[in-house]
Amino acid sequence: MPLLDISGVNTFRASAHVLRDVSLSVNDREVVCLVGRNGAGKTTTIESIMGLLPVKSGTIRFQDQDITGLPAHLRARLGIGYSPEDSGIFPDLTVAENLMISEWLVAEKAKDAGEAAVADTEARIYSVFPEVRSLTSRRGLNLSGGQKKMVAVARAMALLPSLLLLDEAFEGLAPVVVNRFRDAVNKIKDLGISILIAESNVVTASAVADRLYAIDRGEIIFHGRPDEALKNTEVMRTLRG
Amino acid sequence: MVLVAAATAAVLLPMSSVLAPYSLILLCEVLVFAIACMGMKLVFGTAGLLSFGHATFFAVSAYAGAFLCRFTPVDSFEVYLIFGLSFSVLLAIALGFLCVRATRIHFTILTLAFCQIVYSLFINGAVFDLFGGEGRAIYYVTEGSMYLPRLTLLGVQVGPHAFIPVFYNVIVVGFVAAAVLLWRIDGSPFGLALRAIRDNEVRAAAVGIRVRRYRWYAFILSGAFVALAGSLYGQLNRQITPDQLDWLFSAKLVLAVVLGGSRQFLGPILGAVLFVGLEEVALGWIVYHNAMLGVLLIAAVFLFPTGLARAVAAVVARLRPGTGGGR
Numbered sequence: 191m192p193l194l195d196i197s198g199v200n201t202f203r204a205s206a207h208v209l210r211d212v213s214l215s216v217n218d219r220e221v222v223c224l225v226g227r228n229g230a231g232k233t234t235t236i237e238s239i240m241g242l243l244p245v246k247s248g249t250i251r252f253q254d255q256d257i258t259g260l261p262a263h264l265r266a267r268l269g270i271g272y273s274p275e276d277s278g279i280f281p282d283l284t285v286a287e288n289l290m291i292s293e294w295l296v297a298e299k300a301k302d303a304g305e306a307a308v309a310d311t312e313a314r315i316y317s318v319f320p321e322v323r324s325l326t327s328r329r330g331l332n333l334s335g336g337q338k339k340m341v342a343v344a345r346a347m348a349l350l351p352s353l354l355l356l357d358e359a360f361e362g363l364a365p366v367v368v369n370r371f372r373d374a375v376n377k378i379k380d381l382g383i384s385i386l387i388a389e390s391n392v393v394t395a396s397a398v399a400d401r402l403y404a405i406d407r408g409e410i411i412f413h414g415r416p417d418e419a420l421k422n423t424e425v426m427r428t429l430r431g
Numbered sequence: 432m433v434l435v436a437a438a439t440a441a442v443l444l445p446m447s448s449v450l451a452p453y454s455l456i457l458l459c460e461v462l463v464f465a466i467a468c469m470g471m472k473l474v475f476g477t478a479g480l481l482s483f484g485h486a487t488f489f490a491v492s493a494y495a496g497a498f499l500c501r502f503t504p505v506d507s508f509e510v511y512l513i514f515g516l517s518f519s520v521l522l523a524i525a526l527g528f529l530c531v532r533a534t535r536i537h538f539t540i541l542t543l544a545f546c547q548i549v550y551s552l553f554i555n556g557a558v559f560d561l562f563g564g565e566g567r568a569i570y571y572v573t574e575g576s577m578y579l580p581r582l583t584l585l586g587v588q589v590g591p592h593a594f595i596p597v598f599y600n601v602i603v604v605g606f607v608a609a610a611v612l613l614w615r616i617d618g619s620p621f622g623l624a625l626r627a628i629r630d631n632e633v634r635a636a637a638v639g640i641r642v643r644r645y646r647w648y649a650f651i652l653s654g655a656f657v658a659l660a661g662s663l664y665g666q667l668n669r670q671i672t673p674d675q676l677d678w679l680f681s682a683k684l685v686l687a688v689v690l691g692g693s694r695q696f697l698g699p700i701l702g703a704v705l706f707v708g709l710e711e712v713a714l715g716w717i718v719y720h721n722a723m724l725g726v727l728l729i730a731a732v733f734l735f736p737t738g739l740a741r742a743v744a745a746v747v748a749r750l751r752p753g754t755g756g757g758r
Contacts, residue, residue: 266639278634294620295639
């Protein structure tokens with residue numbers, strides 16, 4: 191049974207029919223990339239999974255539970271971490287405060303369930319992004335683009351998710367920072383967290399993904415291993431426009 | 432914070448024997464208004480919800496206590512306070528539950544609408560009718576105002592001349608307690624969550640924050656502090672009028688918070704001092720009082736465009752040795 195299983199999802203943005211019968215899955219400890227050009231439907235897919243956009247039809251199952259109608263905050267509490275395209279860092283809060291909110295919510299959830307709160311959250315975060323430790327006193331407003339993305343992923347990790355949704359995690363980053371993020375993705379996977387990455391660069395996606403979906407005009411046009419995608423001229427032509 | 436609170440109390444408490452009676456009353460009004468502004472700051476500055484309905488909690492708290500003292504043998508300030516507070520908090524729970532279902536301008540309109548509904552129920556006498564003929568008679572005589580006797584403080588009936596200096600101490604305790612509690616709330620994970628909601632509610636939900644629930648909690652807590660101020664105000668002035676129920680009173684709170692700085696903890700306190708101070712200055716122009724107050728407020732906005740708290744912080748930073756500022 192996949193960790194995340196999306197089946198026949200149709201999503202609209204206002205009157206525009208964006209996602210058309212999208213189906214995809216993410217298994218345990220797997221990195222899956224959703225690749226497509228700008229406007230193909232990647233962000234809409236991620237936002238539909240996260241519950242930020244209502245799904246018109248189809249089902250979204252997470253850990254064998256139907257979450258299609260669940261609000262976003264409950265999906266986050268179930269274990270879906272989300273790093274949005276614009277990072278979504280709260281500008282008025284320091285990095286430490288950005289992380290503290292998620293840690294507090296985890297502690298609250300553990301208390302509700304009668305469990306002990308996980309103490310090594312910060313250690314897990316810093317093992318992936320040691321740079322974040324030196325940023326803790328800085329306000330979100332004063333971070334660079336790459337730092338914001340790091341903190342966004344770190345904040346999502348602080349919720350102790352089973353699945354991370356990374357929307358355009360590599361976009362706008364310097365090549366050296368992209369490499370840094372590729373390492374981070376592998377480290378996160380080693381921690382037992384599955385990842386679904388929305389990415390427009392098929393080469394970058396292929397370097398980190400176990401499996402890859404290609405999306406165009408709201409429809410999944412390819413599903414397979416990254417090397418298969420790279421060899422498929424029709425897919426590559428579509429993705430490169 | 433405990434030290435700061437103790438120092439504040441140590442500075443404020445002796446004022447009752449230092450200040451002249453009128454200055455002491457003015458200081459009482461500043462402190463009461465500051466409590467209300469701090470409450471308003473929680474919902475407006477911290478949670479990002481512009482409410483024009485908080486006048487309801489301020490006045491209803493005092494009205495509820497006044498009705499209690501008028502129609503029962505209760506003459507204890509503590510009972511008056513607890514009853515009024517409880518009544519207002521229950522109202523905040525109900526109104527907040529409905530209002531936080533809307534956001535941004537729609538939230539503001541809802542709070543404004545509820546405020547004016549309650550205002551109209553008092554101004555047309557419907558609330559007074561609930562108390563039968565005597566209630567109706569009070570309404571006709573006072574035009575919707577309620578008068579309060581001097582209540583006993585911890586069971587002691589204080590004489591007329593000593594009442595304000597003694598009651599001033601109660602206000603100081605209320606002010607310091609409110610400041611400490613709100614300081615704790617501001618720095619708590621709950622306070623951080625409210626700031627996150629204010630910055631971006633969609634992203635806040637995506638990190639697991641129950642946006643609507645937390646907004647509701649903020650609304651109730653904020654209403655409780657404004658209600659505390661209302662109860663203190665009622666006993667200080669020994670009357671409560673429909674003017675305090677009008678949405679313009681909520682606007683006054685918002686204005687004071689903005690003048691002081693809606694995102695700084697000291698903002699609402701400094702805003703209250705500034706606002707009451709400007710009102711006092713404007714009183715010098717009896718005929719053109721409102722126009723003068725308007726002119727002074729415009730001047731204050733231009734002088735402190737980012738709020739008085741930030742201006743004070745900038746001055747302090749300049750004066751601090753080693754920061755390169757002028758001496």
